[in-house]
Amino acid sequence: MNTARSEAWFARAQSRIPGGVNSPVRAFKAVGGAPRFIARGQGSRLFDIDGNAYIDYVGSWGPLILGHGHAAVSEAVRAALEDGTSFGAPTEREVELAELIAQIMPSMEMSRLVNSGTEATMSALRLARGFTGRELTVKFEGCYHGHVDSLLVKAGSGMATLGIADTAGVPAGFAASTIALPFNSVAAAEQAFQRHGGKIACVIVEPVAGNMGCVPPLPGFLEALRELTARHGALLIFDEVMTGFRLGLGGAQQRFGIRPDLTTLGKIIGGGLPLAAYGGRADVMKRVAPLGPVYQAGTLSGNPLAVAAGLAALRYLRDHPEIYGELERRAAQLCACPPPQVTVNRAGSMFTFFFTGRPVTDWESARQCDTERFARFFHHLLERGVYLPPSQFEAGFVSAAHSEEDIRRTVEAAREFFEAAAPPPSNP
Numbered sequence: 001m002n003t004a005r006s007e008a009w010f011a012r013a014q015s016r017i018p019g020g021v022n023s024p025v026r027a028f029k030a031v032g033g034a035p036r037f038i039a040r041g042q043g044s045r046l047f048d049i050d051g052n053a054y055i056d057y058v059g060s061w062g063p064l065i066l067g068h069g070h071a072a073v074s075e076a077v078r079a080a081l082e083d084g085t086s087f088g089a090p091t092e093r094e095v096e097l098a099e100l101i102a103q104i105m106p107s108m109e110m111s112r113l114v115n116s117g118t119e120a121t122m123s124a125l126r127l128a129r130g131f132t133g134r135e136l137t138v139k140f141e142g143c144y145h146g147h148v149d150s151l152l153v154k155a156g157s158g159m160a161t162l163g164i165a166d167t168a169g170v171p172a173g174f175a176a177s178t179i180a181l182p183f184n185s186v187a188a189a190e191q192a193f194q195r196h197g198g199k200i201a202c203v204i205v206e207p208v209a210g211n212m213g214c215v216p217p218l219p220g221f222l223e224a225l226r227e228l229t230a231r232h233g234a235l236l237i238f239d240e241v242m243t244g245f246r247l248g249l250g251g252a253q254q255r256f257g258i259r260p261d262l263t264t265l266g267k268i269i270g271g272g273l274p275l276a277a278y279g280g281r282a283d284v285m286k287r288v289a290p291l292g293p294v295y296q297a298g299t300l301s302g303n304p305l306a307v308a309a310g311l312a313a314l315r316y317l318r319d320h321p322e323i324y325g326e327l328e329r330r331a332a333q334l335c336a337c338p339p340p341q342v343t344v345n346r347a348g349s350m351f352t353f354f355f356t357g358r359p360v361t362d363w364e365s366a367r368q369c370d371t372e373r374f375a376r377f378f379h380h381l382l383e384r385g386v387y388l389p390p391s392q393f394e395a396g397f398v399s400a401a402h403s404e405e406d407i408r409r410t411v412e413a414a415r416e417f418f419e420a421a422a423p424p425p426s427n428p
């Protein structure tokens with residue numbers, strides 16, 4: 001595979017962009033080699049600037065559940081572009097989107113649009129503190145909620161990938177307002193509430209963790225968080241930036257039948273354009289300015305192009321509910337291929353092949369993986385035109401554009417790796 005052009009551009013990028021990339025995990029640091037520079041995407045395929053094609057399981061890290069360049073989304077953006085790119089004034093589609101979100105996720109009685117998942121979680125946290133008059137936040141190790149100062153404590157995603165435990169640049173006071181607990185531990189959550197109950201403003205959780213690789217909740221975990229927060233007057237925030245419209249149209253809250261007080265959305269909600277949202281109980285959301293004292297604003301919030309794309313994507317998903325069954329089937333096919341020495345975690349169309357023989361239920365178990373072997377697996381697939389997230393600690397995604405043939409080819413390439421690595425069969 002010729003990657004000369006990508007390598008040359010990556011070298012050129014280093015001198016003007018930190019690490020040559022605009023978001024850390026893109027740099028391939030955990031797996032080695034130069035990242036591919038992408039020229040375009042179509043359906044399930046990415047094409048790099050050297051002309052190589054890849055079956056894409058990154059999907060822009062989650063947004064592209066319909067695949068690249070989906071006609072419904074592209075046409076909506078093209079049509080919106082004709083009318084102008086930004087007004088800084090209300091538009092009809094923003095109202096339609098808020099109504100559609102409330103219809104799809106009944107817990108989101110009111111919502112606010114922002115531009116990134118980071119902004120959504122940052123705003124939800126401020127709101128939870130403003131509403132409760134308390135300062136502490138409970139989060140879980142290995143969960144990532146964007147690069148919000150107080151949430152970069154034992155965070156997943158790039159922090160896990162690069163082995164950065166706690167980032168530089170966060171004031172000690174901010175970090176001290178966060179209590180980080182092991183994911184899936186009801187006992188730890190109970191203990192935290194016993195000790196600090198009256199001071200905890202909120203619990204924020206990825207209901208299915210995706211940023212330490214895919215780690216589903218154990219039965220009873222989310223239920224316990226719901227019960228504890230309600231009992232102690234704290235808010236439960238589901239960070240569904242990844243899981244929203246992914247684990248089913250209504251996200252994790254629909255899948256597990258739990259109603260959080262606040263929800264953050266991103267990724268799929270923008271159909272591939274920068275858009276995110278936070279929302280939930282009307283009595284809480286009414287504390288947001290201009291109605292209430294919790295300030296939050298944005299020059300490009302509710303951007304017309306992004307809203308048009310998001311609305312088109314969500315309407316398409318709403319009108320084609322069969323997509324979720326197909327995603328589930330294809331993802332299950334894909335996840336059937338690794339041998340027992342590899343632990344496969346999957347929730348709907350989110351999946352991770354963990355290079356460990358043991359179950360992965362939290363950050364402690366995820367970090368035991370053989371990341372060097374994962375890196376070899378990653379490059380084996382990349383060479384054969386299959387593009388996985390370049391980190392053991394990220395989830396892969398199957399999209400509606402992946403065909404049976406895409407999955408078959410991927411499984412074949414993966415099997416080749418596992419069979420080459422397996423001990424030779426003993427002579428009969």
Ligand SMILES: *Cc1c(COP(=O)(O)O)cnc(C)c1O
Nearest residue numbers: 116117118144145146239241242
């Ligand atoms: C991606 C992600 C974020 C951050 O969203 P950005 O748009 O990258 O700021 C927050 N929470 C979760 C669960 C995510 O997966």
